[in-house]
Each structure stands twice: as structure tokens, then as C-alpha cells.
Amino acid sequence: MLRSLLCWSLVLAWSAVAMAQEAAVPVLKTPVSKLDLVDGDSIVFLGDSITHQCLYTQYVEDYFYTRFPKMRLKIHNAGVGGARAWDALARFDKDVAEYKPKYVTILLGMNDGTYRPFDQPTFDTYKKDMTELLGKLQGIGATPILMTPTMFDSRADRARPNNKRDPLSQAEYNSTLAYYGTWLREVAVENGHGYVDMWGPLNNLTLEQRKVEPAFTLIRDAVHPDAPGQLVMAVSIITDMDLPRSVSGISINLNAKNEKQRAKGTGGVIEGLSQTEDGVEFTFAAESLPWVMPEEARLGAQLTKLGHRLSSERLTVHGLPAGQYELSIDGQSVDTYAHTALAAHIELQENDKTPQYQQALAIAMLNKQRNDGPVKALRGEWGRFQGFARTRRDAEANPTDTGKQEQLAKQTESMKGMEDRVAKANADAKLIEDEIFTKNQPLVRKYVLKRSAGK
Template identity: 60%
Template sequence: MRFSMVITKLVYTITLGLFLITASLLQAQEAQQQAHKAPLSKLELESGDSIVFLGDSITHQCLYTQYVEDFFYTRYPKMRLKFHNAGVGGAKAWDALVRFDRDVAAYKPKYVTILLGMNDGQYQPFNEEIFQTYYSDMKELITKIEAINAKPILMTPTMFDARAARMGKRKRDPSAVELYNSVLAYYGTWLREVAAESGFGFVDMYGPLNNITIAARQKDPDFTIIRDAVHPDAPGQVVMAFALLSDMNVKRQVSRITISEKANGEPVATARGGKLTDLAYDDDGVSFTWLADSLPWVVPEEAQLGAELTKLGHRMSQEALSIHGLPAGRYELTIDGEVAGQYSNTTLAQHIELQGNSKTPQYQQAMKVALLNKERNNGPVKNKRNSWRTFQQFARLKRELDAQEGEKNTQKLEGLKKQLTTQEKTIQESEAAALALEDKIYEVNQPVARKYVLKKVAAGKKQK
């Protein structure tokens, strides 16, 4: 009897223990599932928000960052954002850590994009020890970004163009040339996993650059948008800007206007992206006044190839106009008295797109914005970034000397330290000059009411 009771208690104890363990495991699993975060898929911005572009020389070029800024200046002219380029030529993730407080945190960003890895892989076939250094430094960098309540947007390293490297004059290790693009793919795949698991933003820079290059080489085997194999040229930087904005799901359309005629002859219009007034419609054409909410996204002439390769206007900046019910014939469209083009009634019924038409006043206005921002980036923004090169040299040399034992030659370090005494002054002067140009941008980028007039210039063929 006593033995039976002992067995019963033992079974009960074991059963209860198993139940508690199972419940604990289920709770832990449920907690883990609840901790999973959806990756950041959209930028939530309002006036006063700050975006920091953290990176190496590809960011220091002040090109893809410039084109992203152009987008926001023209798409959201009433929303004043703050942009800070934090790229330094030759930088690795460790370098970004050293300058983080002054070059990132000081700008109180809401979002920090990170484009690092090109230098971290050290231009050689995959090396596990090198990757682990990148892994650790990037993890620490992400932690720092989260600690200042900013949201990281991890971006893959860009393309290493092996064919361009082989065509170039610089001597490189053949095995590195063959394999380095795949090394960058590995780094980027890891970043995607980190972003997906942690709820960060993620931008694929690598894929679009490679895909566009491969497609273009079907017609021109020597095609490249990265002539030195590492730094994308202006068209390639447009591809990068497009990738960033596309992956962050920004507002893609500028406007869509549809005009038709009711059965009683009364004109009717539906419009998105602005306000349409003064609509008049007759057999000779249509006229109306249009006040858009935004301007088309355009890029300077040297970057136009990138706009063509990405179909930037159609996919990210569409200004669509369709007019139904017009009598057969050709019609001339003028905007504020300037001829934009001639179109058939059938083409107008399908729709025309104006965003890439350099004859329109709104395109010309947007180009003024782009050129002002080009001046801003080529001048004060780049001057400020150049000042950080000296700091990077100083930090690297100091780390090297700190690791040495015995007597140290600090002469070069002291020389760099003296140069840094004027860095803060350079930063402040550059930022003041950049802000003055940005003030001009916000004067130029405000949409104005435009008068659209569509007049018949040629009759259509009579139907048999």
C-alpha cells in the first residue's frame, strides 16, 4: 500500500514537472514569436525629421544622397527635412564607430542609412576572420543607432564590377577580381537577414546595379556604370537612389488628371496630386488651371542615363494626363504659353506622361532645384566630408600607436592633431553655407498654378 502511494506521488511529480517544463517552453516560444518585428517598409516623415546617410567613399561622392534629397525636395515641398551626409572615403565599419557621436548622433536622426562593406572585405576572396570583424563592428554600430532612438536602414554593399576592373589600368589580384563581387553578395545577404529579423529597414543596392549591368551588356559587352570597378558613376548612383526610395516605398506618383465630357456636354475632371480649376471643354480642345502638390523628380544631365535605365520618371514620378472624347485630330498642348508637344486624340485618351518632358515649366522648375542641390553637394557638403578624412587618418594612426609597445613615433599623429583643431570650424562654416543654399531650394521648389491649354492644330482623317 505504502509502495503504491509512493509510486503514485512519483508519477504525479514527474507529470507535473513535465507539464511545467512544457508550459515554460511554450511560453518562451510564444514570447520569442511575439518579439519578432516586421521589417521597416516605409519612411514615416514630417517636417524637422533628420536622415543621416552613413557610409564610405561611395557616400562621400555626394551623388546618390543628392538624388534622394532631390526627390524629397520636389515630392514634399512643404515638408522641410534635414539631411546629413556622413560618408568618408576609405571608411570601414570601425571608422564609423569612432566618429559616430559627432558625425551621426549629433544630428539627432530619425533614420540612419548604412552603406558599408566595400572596404571591409579588403578586396580579396572571402576571409572568415575579416568577415567576423565586419560582423562585430556592424552589430555594435546598429546598437549605437538604436541607442539614440534612430531606425537603422541597412543597405547592401554595391557592385564590384570585375569586367571594369579587368579593363582598367590598375593592377589587381586576379582571384580577388574574380571573387570580390560574390564576397559583397555574401555581406549583403547577411545584412538582409539582420534587417528582417530585427525589424530594420533594408535596401538592396547590389541587385539593381548587377541586373542593369548584365542586361545592358547583352547589347554592349563593355557597358559599365562603375568605371573604376568600385565607385558607381552618376548614372549608377541614380540606380542606387532609385533602389533606396523604391525599397522604402515612397510616394511614386506626382499627379494623374483625367478629363472627359458628360452626355449633356458638361466637362468633368478627376485629379490626384493637386487642385484643378477653370475647366473648359469644347470641340477645339480643353483648358484648365492646375496647382500641383509637388514637382517631378529630375536629375542633372550627367545622371540622365540612370534615369533611363531605371525608367525613373514612369516608375517613380509619373505626371499622367488623359483627355477623353476629343474629336479626331492632333492637338497642341501649351503650359503657361510654352509648347509642351503635339498629340493625337487617341494618344490623349490613353494618357500622356509629362514628367520627363523638359519643355514643361514644372520640369524646368524641378531642374533648378536639382542644380541648386548639386551646387550644395559639390561645395559645402563635400567640403565638410573632406574634413573628416583627416579625423579618420588620426583615429587609425592612434589605434595603431596604442597597439604598439615600447617607444612610439608620434610626430605624424601630432601633425594630424593640429589639423583637427580647425575641423569644427570647417564643419560649422560648411553647414551654414549648405543651409543657405537649402533656403534657396525651398524658395524654388514651391509649386505654382499652371495654365494648360490644349488646342486642335490638325483635323483627323474622316472615317469611311
């Protein structure tokens, strides 16, 4: 009996140890790999002056307007020039939480590092404030998407007229930002947040271009990416968050015996296929439009191969007699192609003669108007609030400083009416977006391939 009790005691002890060890194994979280979006969802782009530029955010909006024309998202730019993580905390309730976001992208760190070689106390401040910010986001049920600081272009900085930055800071600050970004990646992985690499693509593309053009830069002032660089950033968001990469595919096989095999479409519906004496014609109702951007950003599209990778419109036609064929869409001549090229497939997404390209371009230009006008006006209001919040912090820390108290009084006066001005800017932006959604709906297009005379 004693031996049996001893055996049972050992079994129970071993079981308890095993259970304790099992309980001690941490639950590993999976970082967000894809945005799960439905109509009405809200996304906030939180950041500093690089977000305040209203460019990468604008291009991502263009993507959503054209790729998901039936889904209306609520997208809010919450960037302010000069912002650090502390500043984002100061305006969090009204500039972030009030928009009830499902996702919040965070692009902060460029200013937090203070444009100097890595300094541990400076990083610790950034880490503390970012950790608090992430806690507040989780507190409102939002999913953070951490984005690395962008590139600091030391070569471009050295080339600036009257540049006074010290050489060591120029040489090392890009590495400082890389460190900040690496920490953000670890935080994202360990906590199940989203993660977007901005630093890598900007640096890698710059390196490749400098192999043939040593003075090449995407960031002429060393800090703020120009429009092509901002498009590189938008591409990083779309790819890292695994958003849909193709617009449509049309495949016609005139040799197929089965009617269903003669016409296959992805991203839309083919109807009315008819083989004529000198070609073929059909209609195609696409579900989306190509991702088109203003002229100033198109170098970024070339560098990233955006059209082929993220906006492809493929057309394949097998079984045409040998010859050259003119393609027209809705009566608009697009180009002439050999039957062999059509059999291999052609891509239309960057052909500015197609009606769908022109429709998408009109959307991009409307959204540019929206961002250059009311959205930037809105961000200007929050820029003034940032100055006020910093002054208030300094005045509270120095209650006997008369100068700071007087400055606070003046800035407090300037804040009067801000809520009304913010509401007006939001309303004006919505009016333009309402117009966008009347013009971004894909139309049924008539495609005609006709053999060119004598070819």
C-alpha cells in the same frame, strides 16, 4: 481525494509546460518596409567613399525636395572615402548622433572586405564592428537602414590601364560583397531594421546591358558607381523604402454628364475646366514636382524607367473630336498629340519643355551646387579626421614608436579649428537649401489643349 489531487497536479504541470513552451516561442520582428517621415525629421547617410561622392545622396535629396515640398527634412551626408565600419564608430558621436537622426542608412563593406576573396577573419571583424555600430544607433533611438555593398565590376577592373589587382581577387570580390550583403539582409530581418538592396540592381542592369554591349559598365573604376549607377542606387532606396511613386494624374472626361465626373485629379486640384470650340483648358495646382536629375545621371533614369515608375505625370482627356491637339502649359508649347493618345493617356514627367520640369531641374542644379561645394567640404573635414583617428589608434597601440607619436602630434595640430570649419560648411549648405525651399513650391499651372489648324 488523492485521485483528484493527482489530476489537478497533472493539469497544473501540463499548463506549466504549455506556458513555458509558449514563452519560449521567439517574438518575430518585422523589417522596416516604409519610411515614416514628418517635417523636421533627420536622416543620416553613413558610408564610405561611395557615399562621400555625394551623388546617390544628392539624387535622394532631389526626390525629397520635389516630392515633399512642404516637408523640410534634415539630411546629412556622413560618408568618408576609405571608411570601414570601425571608422564609422570612431566618428559616430559628432558625425551621426549629433544630428539626432530618425533613420540612418548604412553603406559599408566595400573596403571592409579588403578587395580579396572571402576571408572569415576579415568578415568577423566587419561583423563585430557593424554589430557594435547597430547597437550605438539603437542606443540613440535611430532606426538603421542596412544597405548592401554595391557591385565590384571585375570586367571594368580588368580593363583599367596598369591594373595590378590579382586575377583571383578580381574574379571573386563581387561574390564576397554578395555574402556581406546577404548577412546584412538577415540582420535586418531578424532585428526589424530597414534593408535596401544595392548589389542586385547594379549587377542585374549591367548583365542586361552587356547582352548588347559587352563593354558596358556603370562603374568605370570597378568600385565607385558613376552618376548613372548612383541614380540606380537612389532608385533602390526610394523603391525598397516604399516612398510615393506618382506625382500627379489628371483625368478629363468631356462626355460625362455629372460635373464632378468631368475632372478628376490625383496629387493636385483641377479648377476652371472649360471646353472651347477647338479644345479644352483648365488649371492644375500640383502638390509636388517631377523627379528630375542633372544630365550626367539620366542614363540611370532610362535604365530604371524612373520617370514612368517613380515620377509619373499622367494626363487623360476623353471626348475630344478627332484630330491633333497642341498642349501648352502656362503659354509654353509642350507637344502635339492625337486625340486617341490623349484618350489613352500621355505622360509628361520627362518632357523638358514643361514649366514644372524646368522648375524641378533648377532645384536639382541648386542641390548639385550645394553638394559639390559645402557638403563635399564638410566630408573633406571628416576625411582628415578619419586619418587622425587611425593614427591615434596606431599610436596608442605602439606607445614606444617615435614615428607614430610624431605623426599623431602633427595630425592633432591639423585638427584644431575643425569644429568651426564643420559649422561653416553646414551653415553654407543650409543657405543653399533655404534657397531651394523658396523655389521648390509647385505653382498653379494653366493647361490648354487646342486643336491644330487643318488637323
